[in-house]
Amino acid sequence: MARMKFLCDAERCIECNACVTACKNEHEVPWGINRRRVVTLNDGRPGERSISMACMHCTDAPCAAVCPVDCFYQTADGVVLHSKDLCIGCGYCFYACPFGAPQYPQATNFGSRGKMDKCTFCAAGPEQDNTPEEYQKYGSNRLAEGKLPLCAEMCSTRALMAGDGDELADIYKERVVRRGYGSGAWGWSTAYRDRQGDSFRPGSPSIEQQT
Amino acid sequence: MTWLKKVLLPALLGLVLHAGAHGAQAQLYQVPGQAPAASKDEVQIYMDRESELRGIVSIPDRKLSVLVQPEGREWREWRTSTLRIVAAVLILGMIAAVLIFYLFKGTIRIEAGRSGRMIPRFNGLERFAHWSTATSFLVLAISGLVVTFGRPLLIPLMGHDAFTATAIVTTWLHNFFSVPFVVGLLLMIVLWIRDNIPEKSDIAWIKAGGGFLGKGPGGHPEAGRFNAGQKGVFWMVVLGGLAMAITGYLMMLPFYVTDISGQQIVHVIHGLGAAVMIAGIVAHIYIGTLGMEGAFDAMGRGEVDENWAVEHHSGWYQTMRKRLGLRTPPRRHEIGEIDHHPAGAD
Numbered sequence: 001m002a003r004m005k006f007l008c009d010a011e012r013c014i015e016c017n018a019c020v021t022a023c024k025n026e027h028e029v030p031w032g033i034n035r036r037r038v039v040t041l042n043d044g045r046p047g048e049r050s051i052s053m054a055c056m057h058c059t060d061a062p063c064a065a066v067c068p069v070d071c072f073y074q075t076a077d078g079v080v081l082h083s084k085d086l087c088i089g090c091g092y093c094f095y096a097c098p099f100g101a102p103q104y105p106q107a108t109n110f111g112s113r114g115k116m117d118k119c120t121f122c123a124a125g126p127e128q129d130n131t132p133e134e135y136q137k138y139g140s141n142r143l144a145e146g147k148l149p150l151c152a153e154m155c156s157t158r159a160l161m162a163g164d165g166d167e168l169a170d171i172y173k174e175r176v177v178r179r180g181y182g183s184g185a186w187g188w189s190t191a192y193r194d195r196q197g198d199s200f201r202p203g204s205p206s207i208e209q210q211t
Numbered sequence: 212m213t214w215l216k217k218v219l220l221p222a223l224l225g226l227v228l229h230a231g232a233h234g235a236q237a238q239l240y241q242v243p244g245q246a247p248a249a250s251k252d253e254v255q256i257y258m259d260r261e262s263e264l265r266g267i268v269s270i271p272d273r274k275l276s277v278l279v280q281p282e283g284r285e286w287r288e289w290r291t292s293t294l295r296i297v298a299a300v301l302i303l304g305m306i307a308a309v310l311i312f313y314l315f316k317g318t319i320r321i322e323a324g325r326s327g328r329m330i331p332r333f334n335g336l337e338r339f340a341h342w343s344t345a346t347s348f349l350v351l352a353i354s355g356l357v358v359t360f361g362r363p364l365l366i367p368l369m370g371h372d373a374f375t376a377t378a379i380v381t382t383w384l385h386n387f388f389s390v391p392f393v394v395g396l397l398l399m400i401v402l403w404i405r406d407n408i409p410e411k412s413d414i415a416w417i418k419a420g421g422g423f424l425g426k427g428p429g430g431h432p433e434a435g436r437f438n439a440g441q442k443g444v445f446w447m448v449v450l451g452g453l454a455m456a457i458t459g460y461l462m463m464l465p466f467y468v469t470d471i472s473g474q475q476i477v478h479v480i481h482g483l484g485a486a487v488m489i490a491g492i493v494a495h496i497y498i499g500t501l502g503m504e505g506a507f508d509a510m511g512r513g514e515v516d517e518n519w520a521v522e523h524h525s526g527w528y529q530t531m532r533k534r535l536g537l538r539t540p541p542r543r544h545e546i547g548e549i550d551h552h553p554a555g556a557d
């Protein structure tokens with residue numbers, strides 16, 4: 001079974017923000033919620049690089065570990081999803097996430113910040129696949145239709161890639177050899193390297209307890 | 212409009228030239244730093260970047276300009292393990308200590324027995340301040356602990372759906388009860404701070420082991436309106452409570468004042484403060500109820516038995532004696548009927 005990952009090739013990203021727009025449009029993400037964003041490092045200086053960043057669907061996901069209500073689960077493809085029915089909007093996943101992925105509809109609502117929203121790898125949530133309810137809460141479920149995330153599918157420079165991690169790594173390595181340089185896959189050491197745990201879902205012992 | 216031409220135009224021009232210079236420089240630096248990889252096996256895919264990486268974003272949410280924040284890992288360790296261990300050890304440890312103490316020492320009695328004559332100690336406003344903070348504290352403590360320990364303890368019992376419903380209610384209660392907590396806290400500061408300034412006699416009180424620990428018959432250390440132990444509770448509640456309120460409201464309004472690492476620190480202070488305060492208050496509740504005969508009256512009905520006052524707050528008792536114009540010495544009653552003061556002159 002594939003292990004789904006994102007890989008952003010910083011040598012190719014041209015900061016066009018098409019991935020951001022595509023994501024917003026595909027899932028009709030409300031104002032103020034940014035499932036994906038492009039961060040530019042060293043803007044205007046030598047070594048400037050842009051990286052398209054969203055939830056990386058970590059192996060041992062910190063959001064899932066700290067969630068007080070245990071609302072996260074990981075699919076067999078390694079995609080980290082959550083249940084908006086269980087989420088209480090405490091905001092802890094944002095404190096733990098290395099990538100700033102979790103988003104909230106409210107800055108504050110005296111405590112609750114509304115149901116958390118984040119990139120689903122276009123795999124939506126625990127609702128029945130491709131139903132209006134699922135779309136309403138989590139956006140579209142392209143994975144269930146056999147398609148990959150739209151952000152990566154429409155990246156014009158193929159900087160952002162989504163799919164099986166081994167294949168992505170292979171493509172990336174080939175690129176680096178051909179062009180003679182490359183600074184590595186952003187976020188990979190943080191997201192994927194630490195521990196190779198099994199999938200987890202609400203109710204099952206989480207990875208922190210297994211190890 | 213001349214200032215516009217004089218100031219703004221050169222400034223703008225400078226900006227454009229500046230940016231242009233950077234662009235030219237960037238071209239010069241196109242050659243990457245590392246040696247090219249000859250084969251795919253040599254290509255490094257994992258980069259070890261332990262430090263925070265911050266760039267710029269074009270969306271109006273500045274906190275998203277942080278690309279990677281490795282501090283999240285430490286905060287995760289704190290939240291999933293350290294906090295739970297510290298809180299459990301402190302709170303359960305204190306409960307155990309209090310139980311053991313009770314088994315060995317039992318309730319500290321009023322040695323002379325109740326006199327039956329009551330001395331006013333806390334007026335209505337003072338008791339309102341105390342109970343406003345005290346009841347809110349209990350609600351805050353329990354609702355907070357539900358968030359801390361619900362996942363390992365309550366979800367296995369009640370399931371995910373019921374726990375989410377519970378947690379929504381408890382977080383709502385936690386937010387709501389912060390208001391009477393703070394109101395009472397501020398009142399207590401205003402009403403009691405002058406009686407809680409540390410003084411010389413506090414040292415003697417501590418050396419003598421207080422009114423609770425090392426006391427032999429007749430050996431009550433002297434104390435004013437508040438003894439050193441009570442002063443300790445006062446300052447713990449005031450300083451701790453203010454810290455809890457400040458950090459709590461910062462968590463209620465996340466990112467208004469501080470950034471992600473600030474929010475993490477705020478949470479750590481709040482959690483640690485909660486553990487310390489709950490443990491401290493367990494001891495406080497014990498002394499005020501089961502642990503010491505006659506103590507609850509002070510906050511319950513607002514007046515204390517004269518003999519209790521003599522034994523635990525002799526300094527304060529002398530002042531009150533003068534103020535109330537008491538002439539007879541305190542009586543030694545075994546079980547006397549209660550004689551409220553100031554009611555009949557002696």
Ligand code: HEM
Pocket residue numbers: 090111112290348351352354355356358359360382385386389390392393455456457458459460462463481482484485488489
């Ligand atoms: C003015 C007073 C206070 C305010 C505004 C406040 C606010 C908060 C907020 C916003 C949270 C985050 C939880 C969430 O949103 O789900 C929290 C957590 C918590 N609070 Fe308070 N709080 C206050 C006082 C207290 C007091 C007095 C205690 C304990 C005696 C306490 C104990 C806790 C605990 C244990 C947590 C959970 C920490 C965790 O497990 O992550 N709080 N508080």
